[in-house]
Amino acid sequence: MTDHGGGTAREPVWLGVDLGTQGVRVLAATAAGTVVAKATAPLHSTRDGVRHEQDPQEWWSAFVRAAGEVTGRVAGRPVEGLAVCSTSGTVLFVEDVPGDPARPVTPALMYDDGRAGDQAARLAADPAPGWAAAGARPQASWGLAKALWLLAEYDVPESARLAHQVDVVTARLAGSAVATDWSHALKSGVDLVRTDWPYDVLDRHGLPAKRLPPVVAPGAPIGEVGTRAAELTGIPAGTPILAGLTDGCAAQVASGALAPGAWNFVLGTTLVLKGTTTEPVHDPSGAVYSHRSPDGGWWPGGASSAGAGVLAREFPDADLEALDAAAEAFDPASTLAYPLVGKGERFPFVRPDATGFLTGSPSSRSGPEESYAAYLQGVVFVERLCLAHVQRLGAPVGPVVTLTGGGAGSAYWPRLHADILDREIVVPEVTDGAFGMAVVAASPAHGSLAGAAAAMVRERVRHAPRRQAVERFDEAYGRWLDELTSRGWVQRQ
Template structure:
């Protein structure tokens, strides 16, 4: 990439955002106005998985970060870098020694081996979790930590690390702390801002194993000379505490005001909004991150999403499928598109699996049913949030890979009954570059000035066919005991 001349000149500072995903790492350089200067990416290919086991080699993250960062910074020249921040998958952890070297594989966010440990953690700490408004499930990091310790992996361990912590530590050249966003699912008390020592001791978790926790945007350290050589990011660049991937996308979208929501439509679907007060969910499927500026970021993560598409249509021309599906009306069949076994939001059902109601006419009809099914689940998510007192007036910013489909965004606008906005950037990495720019200052203000809109979709006309399909799916959920009739009624498209 050649030298880029900007309104601020070629010496204008940039910030770096790093997104550690499931399948790849992405690194971006972003200017003060939010414009992306350059980027790099690298695949993650070390995953070992079966139906319940999902692991990665942490060293593969570091190698991929080096590859992606060198690509992004190859034309940096002497431009100053004002900071970097990292987002990663929520609930992914490992154990490391005192030097930060991994002693275990990374147990990924979708690993299902800690179901019993989740029940134990929930029972032991239920009073605290109730006060924080959530329930410990198998998708949380705390049960995975218990599983590692109970299976003898704690010997010699000095630090539990989240995915972002490991890479930040490698960049700094020594172990660093974590942010309160990644720490939430490990049991961090967001109200009192501390690790709950009594609960941890009862569970057999040494408190000394847990990292120090800071506000997102706080300086954790600086890029070391050795890390600079590996990544191309200048030595001395401030490393700032990041947030989880869905929070990062929310920042990128600028969806940090009450009423606005961000839907991350990637392999799975995650929703994040803003609330002045902590939302407490008796069902335990909604949890609240802390807003870096004060207040709360409620949301939840579904197991539906775009992850089923490559499995169901491995050799298809998706662009052509989108074009053909756009010419059709609502699908003749209804599909519940789970990317993995078990549902987390808008209901908790570890036993849930994908299912059909009716038979699709052809591949195009089958594809459209997937798009509609995710939109229907998303509507149920908003209905559940509304029942808790959240403001869900919209608009909805759409980020993640699924946001690239204009058809999908229009279907979701029609189903949700509110505008769907695709921001200029749908990347968590850009959200982290924005957070790195804000540092310890107001994140919402910085995000507003740096984000922009690419597309906007308004609800269109009659949605009779979509309403019928939605009711078919909602009725199927009621019959299976996944949701109550009152939630199905609240969520009706003509309600």
């Protein structure tokens, strides 16, 4: 747990909660964005091929532990509200029983569980008209497909309702069933134009209205912390609970990229791009889909299968900080890389057969440093192609791009982004999803989500492109595009 020691002992705080894959994170922040406490409790998964499940009871117990640590550290400060994010597309069925408003009656299928392919195909053959507006295409990883799979595989009581990962925790906090938000419900089939369920279509597929929770905008009040939850967590009874967002959207909020034309890259195991536009972005390839902002605009984006995960695979025991320091000698590297973590690419182009590559052979005198540099550059080349793709679809891209995620902590990589993308690069001070949810929780106090982000998100570092480096990387990027074109993955524009 980290205490940044900001503000006065009686200054109010807002709590942000991130229910991730590896653990639950809880964070307390002031109205000015100072993080005064945070804590993490681990989670465990069961994986077997395409199966990926978690024990939903562990979500609550881990949250209780992490929340208790944070509230112990901020004791005496008023807690003005909280909001929760979780993984996108993680679903289960729950029912209300005395003393437990979200008792699981099925396993919890995680975001990447792949067993619902048949259900996804049936949904794609009979979609709701509103799904196309957001660019949402049914897939096996969709929460809706997995809900139908659960109904087919388990004896689900008639009284049970569909729940997302976040809904289990918020219901137990409130002591009764609460509404879900349209961000988590996107992959469960919500119509983001109508901001409600397409009841007729879902009923046709076997998911009747009685099994669906109410849907509200992220940031809307959905309840208050009850007495029992207050005793377990230390969060004061009566604390407002606000509807949340998916973890990817929470990271975007933490980046502050909420004005039209603003874009944020999350540099994690794989790469995620999210931006802000006034209208949804329509992508015939299906690589880009849009969330809806509670402030009225849209958040288009896509998730690549390329990313920093390739570094852990190719350099498992290396000192990455030392390699970062050495990589600048290869601006650009003589080799070219497409840094896929596994087989197949989904953004900025869709190619299930794509495999990663490292062309040529680095000089024997360069050791692993040049290959490492090529992989770093390859990730940013993918990002440049992502920005070009959304621009071709009509989305504005401004002169500044933000970076969040683990890779943003590198001293070298953000500077490399500025040179390859030819844009100013901003790394925010706090970049995790829990902080984004603290911003959501504080949005009523600031008048809007954008107002809260403007007040709370702080800039840690900014890098401007270096003109000579931009020119060198333009040439290398052209050769990289030629390599992709020769493989039939893209067509040069």
